[in-house]
Amino acid sequence: EPGAEVSRAALRRALADALPSYLVPAHLTEVGALPLTAHGKVDVRALPAPRAEDAQAAYEAPVTLYEVSMAKHWETLLGLERAGLADDFFASGGSSIKLIELLHHLRTEFGVGVPVSRLYQVTTLHGMAAAVEERVTGTTADEVPHLTFNPEAERPLFCFPPAGGHGLVYRGLAASLPAHRLIAFNYLPGDDKVSRYADLVAATVPEGPVPLLGYSLGGNLAFEVARELEARGREIAHVVVLDSRRTLEAYEPGPEVLKAFEAELGHHLHQHTGSEIVTAAVMEHAAEYLRFCGRTPNTGTLAAPVSVLTDEDKADLYEEGVPGSWHGSSAVGHRVLCGFGTHAEMLDAEHLPRNAELVRRLLDGEAAA
Template sequence: MTEHEIKEILRGIVWEVTEINDFQDDEKFMDRFGVDSMSIIEIVARTEKKFEIKFQEHQITQFTNFNEASRIVLDRIIIETISKEEDLWKIGDKFVNLNEKVDSNINIFCFPPGLGLGMAYLDIAKRLENECNFYAIDFLEDYDNYAEMLQEFANQVVMIQDKGPYLFLGYSSGASLAFEVTKVMELKGYIVSDIIMLDSYLWDSDMRNTDMRKLLESGEEMPDLVRRLLETPFGSSIHDSFTRYLKQLNNSGVICANIHNLVVKHRLNDKGWAEGTENNYLEYAIPGTHLSLILPEYIEILVNTISRILKDIQETNLIKN
């Protein structure tokens, strides 16, 4: 259903409630002919029934004209459709190859970003399908003991690839998670050769009061899909579980893996990771903002940079062909 079709249905509902049929698209309902708050409540109730959706409280206050109303209705339809298709978005508690038809001897193990869902990497994976197996996993939300959770992440890696060296990737706080799993792997005697980080900060006390929703307050626009996933029951649940983990996390210690951090140009610095490895820390400037890295306008540059890093790793024999 298009936004135009939604708008025409809304016109019929508004006429039924107010007997007014000549509102302009951007004209506020309450500015004409005494259309009061009770009328708005009735319009909202009939709209929910017609489209089989449920508005959130803050959206009702935005239900002010046809343009805004149709946008909100479309948004709710998409969110509730996503909610009904949970299995399409959740990978689960085991690594799944997002490039399932690819037979490569290079495995990348991707740890979920702050959203908590490994499917965030799908577009990157498809653009690298001729270069590597791209394994992703969701955040393991059923753990109160985080040491056991990290052990389980490590176990799942070894179930896919029983010997190192290993290559990890993480976007944002997913890189902080990858760092912690690397420490566990190294304690077990496994070699993680490299971690590719996508605009990641070392997680410490200064970062603990941050979550994905608070990035909105910084003026950075959240991609529509991410915002909608956060408003689904399953998306909200797994994000909240990841946030609880991050609120107690402190990325301390030193690993042996090389760290490659792809950072947005206007924030290029060591992000705190330079002291976190005994080996090489490298930064790569990329365009965009923290939340826009994987959007269509920037993803080609991002993927090309990852591809170049993979070639560099192969050339230094850290991954054996």
């Protein structure tokens, strides 16, 4: 349309969606009209050469969690100073061997397998990041039920999903607990989720005592999985509950509770995953997860120790005798520690290091100051 402003970023994305990466131009230069020959054909020799400022303008910084992560992998593998969304993997120095190495890093970080053929089709950074996001969010058949962080660490720590239902929320915690291999579960639908999670724990670490951790609703789920594993004869080293209220009687959450719950969750999940797609995909599971926890009270007593890390304003809600506290949940010991930040802030960068240190001390059996 005459006079309309041209967005190079939007145009390049549209071309990348419609063409193989090698056909997407490296530079875009705006002209008022195409020069024509006397025969009415485009005069290629009369077209202006790409200018330096056009090349500079072509750089698009990574934004989403997947784009930022992909850019870091490219920069490390290919020795780049910076990788932009429109950059092509092979044009930037990549090779088939490098691509295989990239696939390994992606599977290690996100717990997903992206076919080599798919990445050959979308060789821009933006395209590759989108392909990984599709896999992680479960829009393809190859979704993995958990993510593994610090894969080289020997000490396992199973982390159960909060209301958002995605293991990505434990990325920061893993970075603060380098000695632990965090197996962060994604959401599993259905009323048989406790036994299915227990099966996954047993398959991942077949022998020896294992610690379980859960934030928000994940704490309630971790307790139930611990009960199931102990019933199977498995030893649980520790259950760490991050600001989860214990449910002792079954209940059905009403419409207003669900509405408020989903409003808070939408903001919180997007903050931690950096992805609109992840947020939209898991919101549909959130209400089912809350209803499941409502009809699955945390009764009984574990043989394992249970420790609770509360938010900084609610420690009094976990005192003995207060409904929702975890007193009586363990036959060998129960501790309540006051953490840092409000419930929604406990895994934020500002408070996470101190909360992670408290978790580490609990797992190591140290006195938490």
